[in-house]
Amino acid sequence: MTLTFAMEWLNLLFRWAHLIVGIGWIGTSFYFIALDLSLRKREGMKEGVFGTAWEVHGGGFYHVEKFTVAPKELPSDLIWYKWEAYLTWVTGFALLVVQYYFNASAYLIDPSVMKLTAGEASLISIISLAAGWLIYDRLCKSPIGRNTPLLAVCLFVLILGASYLFTHVFSGRGAFIHVGAFVGTIMAVNVFGIIIPNQKKIAASLMAGEAPDPALGAMGKQRSVHNNYLTLPVLLMMVSNHYPMLTGHPQSWLLVALILIIGGMVRHFLNRHDAGDPFARFWWALPAAGVGLVAAIIMTAPKDYSGADAVSDAAALTITRTHCATCHAQTPTSEAFDEAPKGIYLETVADLRRYAEQVMVQAVQSDAMPLGNETGMTEEERATLGAWISQQQ
Numbered sequence: 001m002t003l004t005f006a007m008e009w010l011n012l013l014f015r016w017a018h019l020i021v022g023i024g025w026i027g028t029s030f031y032f033i034a035l036d037l038s039l040r041k042r043e044g045m046k047e048g049v050f051g052t053a054w055e056v057h058g059g060g061f062y063h064v065e066k067f068t069v070a071p072k073e074l075p076s077d078l079i080w081y082k083w084e085a086y087l088t089w090v091t092g093f094a095l096l097v098v099q100y101y102f103n104a105s106a107y108l109i110d111p112s113v114m115k116l117t118a119g120e121a122s123l124i125s126i127i128s129l130a131a132g133w134l135i136y137d138r139l140c141k142s143p144i145g146r147n148t149p150l151l152a153v154c155l156f157v158l159i160l161g162a163s164y165l166f167t168h169v170f171s172g173r174g175a176f177i178h179v180g181a182f183v184g185t186i187m188a189v190n191v192f193g194i195i196i197p198n199q200k201k202i203a204a205s206l207m208a209g210e211a212p213d214p215a216l217g218a219m220g221k222q223r224s225v226h227n228n229y230l231t232l233p234v235l236l237m238m239v240s241n242h243y244p245m246l247t248g249h250p251q252s253w254l255l256v257a258l259i260l261i262i263g264g265m266v267r268h269f270l271n272r273h274d275a276g277d278p279f280a281r282f283w284w285a286l287p288a289a290g291v292g293l294v295a296a297i298i299m300t301a302p303k304d305y306s307g308a309d310a311v312s313d314a315a316a317l318t319i320t321r322t323h324c325a326t327c328h329a330q331t332p333t334s335e336a337f338d339e340a341p342k343g344i345y346l347e348t349v350a351d352l353r354r355y356a357e358q359v360m361v362q363a364v365q366s367d368a369m370p371l372g373n374e375t376g377m378t379e380e381e382r383a384t385l386g387a388w389i390s391q392q393q
């Protein structure tokens with residue numbers, strides 16, 4: 001069994017697990033927000049109950065009550081929702097190691113952006129994730145943390161600054177996955193380091209018959225609101241590497257800004273709608289998301305190669321044989337691959353015609369391929385390949 005094959009399996013298993021626990025985390029988070037917002041005051045509520053909700057699911061009826069602070073007595077089998085968040089981070093980091101650190105030269109490093117060794121790139125990655133949390137946590141605990149609009153602007157600038165740095169250090173897709181990991185780490189440590197410990201302290205004071213410190217609850221709530229607004233953008237970052245129009249864009253960090261705005265605005269609209277606010281107070285969030293989306297579409301508009309000079313089949317094939325067929329071949333010569341990635345061969349003119357659309361997306365409209373531009377494919381070669389593909393239709 002080769003190492004590459006073993007890593008493929010680890011990659012698959014970590015990715016599978018990451019998806020499952022991630023769905024669990026986001027799912028419970030969405031569920032509790034919706035539950036919170038659907039609570040109503042009803043007749044005959046117990047003392048200390050803030051509101052209740054009636055729900056139906058899977059053939060059963062559920063009646064949930066929320067307490068203003070906590071009931072007088074807490075059962076010992078209280079259910080905590082924390083493992084979904086912890087395991088999402090753990091499986092995500094494992095996937096980062098297997099996919100990006102282990103294959104750093106293919107996925108994480110682009111020598112035309114910065115010449116790094118695999119060790120250097122991995123170290124930068126780890127330090128940046130830790131630094132992200134430390135800066136974020138300081139910001140929230142500083143006086144800025146008490147001014148919500150100012151804090152929101154600072155966090156936006158923090159994530160954008162990180163995106164700018166990542167896109168100037170890593171490959172396109174390496175940068176985007178790091179923006180996702182940067183934000184995801186903040187979210188997971190919010191649960192691990194703030195929300196759950198504070199909730200434990202609150203529960204302990206209640207059980208001891210003391211009044212809990214209200215600052216603990218307020219801090220937990222603040223972090224949980226941040227997580228709520230970051231959920232939608234972070235999910236897009238995590239799947240972004242399937243879209244070279246995003247990751248391969250020369251100003252991709254600006255696209256990150258638009259994604260934060262679009263995701264945040266959609267989330268705001270849904271939050272306020274679920275809370276039952278008057279429509280006039282939050283409708284603007286959807287057009288704002290729409291403006292962000294239109295800007296992103298305009299920014300990623302494809303280049304047009306239809307007016308270029310005629311390119312011969314032989315010229316096109318020479319380019320792909322040099323820059324693609326080291327990996328995309330029946331027997332790849334690249335050490336990182338045992339077989340053609342995604343089963344795509346680019347060795348004959350017939351292959352090239354067959355995959356023309358994808359080649360256009362991956363290697364002409366963006367520089368997603370060749371991976372890490374190991375072979376140093378030039379803009380001129382991309383334009384020639386683009387012209388040849390446009391001439392095939």
Ligand code: HEC
Pocket residue numbers: 106241242320323324325326327328334341342344346355358359362363369370371374375377
């Ligand atoms: C260093 C190895 C390597 C080289 C060189 C390379 N590729 Fe790839 N290619 C890959 C890998 C790995 C994938 C799968 C990427 C993934 O998993 O997202 C891939 C995927 C693709 C895909 C499918 C993308 C998708 O997700 O649908 C296309 C199309 C493609 N490559 C075209 C090219 C072209 C064109 C070239 C040359 C200009 C090229 N590749 C050079 C490794 C390489």
